[in-house]
Amino acid sequence: MILKKKKCIGLIFGGYSNEHEVSISSAKTIFNAFNSKINNQRFTLKAFYINKYGDWLDSDISIKILVGEIEHNTKKQDTFNQKKVNFLDGIEFQDVDIWFPILHGLNGEDGSIHGLLKFTNKPLIGCGILGSALGMDKILMKTIFSNLKIPQVNYLVFQNEDPNKKEVRNKIISEITKKLNFPVFVKPSNSGSSLGISKVINQSQLLKALKVAWEIDQRIVVEEGLDVREIECAIIGKSKLLTSEIGEVSYQTDWYDYHAKYNLNNKITIPAKVDSKITQQIKKIAIQSCEALNIFGFARVDFFLEKSTNKIFLNEINTIPGFTEKSMFPMLWNASGLNIEQLVAKLVSISQDL
Numbered sequence: 001m002i003l004k005k006k007k008c009i010g011l012i013f014g015g016y017s018n019e020h021e022v023s024i025s026s027a028k029t030i031f032n033a034f035n036s037k038i039n040n041q042r043f044t045l046k047a048f049y050i051n052k053y054g055d056w057l058d059s060d061i062s063i064k065i066l067v068g069e070i071e072h073n074t075k076k077q078d079t080f081n082q083k084k085v086n087f088l089d090g091i092e093f094q095d096v097d098i099w100f101p102i103l104h105g106l107n108g109e110d111g112s113i114h115g116l117l118k119f120t121n122k123p124l125i126g127c128g129i130l131g132s133a134l135g136m137d138k139i140l141m142k143t144i145f146s147n148l149k150i151p152q153v154n155y156l157v158f159q160n161e162d163p164n165k166k167e168v169r170n171k172i173i174s175e176i177t178k179k180l181n182f183p184v185f186v187k188p189s190n191s192g193s194s195l196g197i198s199k200v201i202n203q204s205q206l207l208k209a210l211k212v213a214w215e216i217d218q219r220i221v222v223e224e225g226l227d228v229r230e231i232e233c234a235i236i237g238k239s240k241l242l243t244s245e246i247g248e249v250s251y252q253t254d255w256y257d258y259h260a261k262y263n264l265n266n267k268i269t270i271p272a273k274v275d276s277k278i279t280q281q282i283k284k285i286a287i288q289s290c291e292a293l294n295i296f297g298f299a300r301v302d303f304f305l306e307k308s309t310n311k312i313f314l315n316e317i318n319t320i321p322g323f324t325e326k327s328m329f330p331m332l333w334n335a336s337g338l339n340i341e342q343l344v345a346k347l348v349s350i351s352q353d354l
Helices: 020-036 061-066 111-119 129-136 138-147 167-179 202-218 258-263 276-292 328-335 340-351
Strands: 007-014 043-050 100-101 155-159 184-188 198-201 221-222 228-237 243-251 267-269 299-308 312-318
Touching: 007 020, 020 043, 020 061, 020 340, 043 276, 100 111, 100 340, 111 129, 129 138, 138 155, 138 221, 138 267, 138 276, 138 312, 155 167, 155 328, 167 202, 184 202, 198 202, 202 221, 228 276, 228 328, 228 340, 243 276, 243 328, 258 267, 276 299, 276 312, 328 340
Parallel strands: 007 043, 007 100
Antiparallel strands: 155 221, 184 198, 184 221, 228 243, 228 299, 243 267, 299 312
């Protein structure tokens, strides 16, 4: 009997992003799932940690970070030579069969890592360059959804308008107060995990919120805040997209910010207690929106369900959702019949469209 060669998974994590720590937590979950008894018979794994300066560390050191033998690196590598043409020099990645980038935010979720890995001519887990870039950019995403009549909350866009300049900020604040009802949410167009987002109750709080968003991205979205329930749906697939059970997140804070997502014990209800017709609508919109942006592989689609009207609003799509212990994506699939070990194996099959 000829034994099938184990597939080598190249797990990439960390990165030059404000979601660096979340990426490490996600990678630890994925690493443990691939090293489970059942998956260990089918897969080997190499890990590649990218520190906050963009330096790639070899697999041995990266795995030690994942298992907690050493602290993750926050200092620039002494051995890193900026004159090298190949910044991957010394990183043994040639025997990787399938890439699994779990880089949240900048240089990962925006499609940058997908573009780099495309030159290796090896499949990767997740969607491609276009879907990643569109899913990360709130302005482009919302523009496409508006053209497709996919329901969204009222919003305004401000591109390259510096709120630190008096005449500019007066114009921005005037437009917001005239066209949107408070509260509003001020968001950088490209960011994740609610970083850089502010909830604004009245006009006096707008300037501070605009400056916070501007520090992250010079393209800003301002959305009207409604009294809503937070509903999430996960998708996996390539030629055909499949949806998970839908789930609801109930949180103790005023809104679902970074602290609430990763540091508090929120109430998770899966499946969400909503009418079956609403559930089917949400699943349908989840697939429609992913297909519109060329998003495949895996993603999490976030919705608002207005409490007073039961109207559905699409919030955003996360093309590299979290895999931490508090992340909804693996919990949604666990409730749908795929535990974390089965889920990562399924994602490998999807990457090969099997």
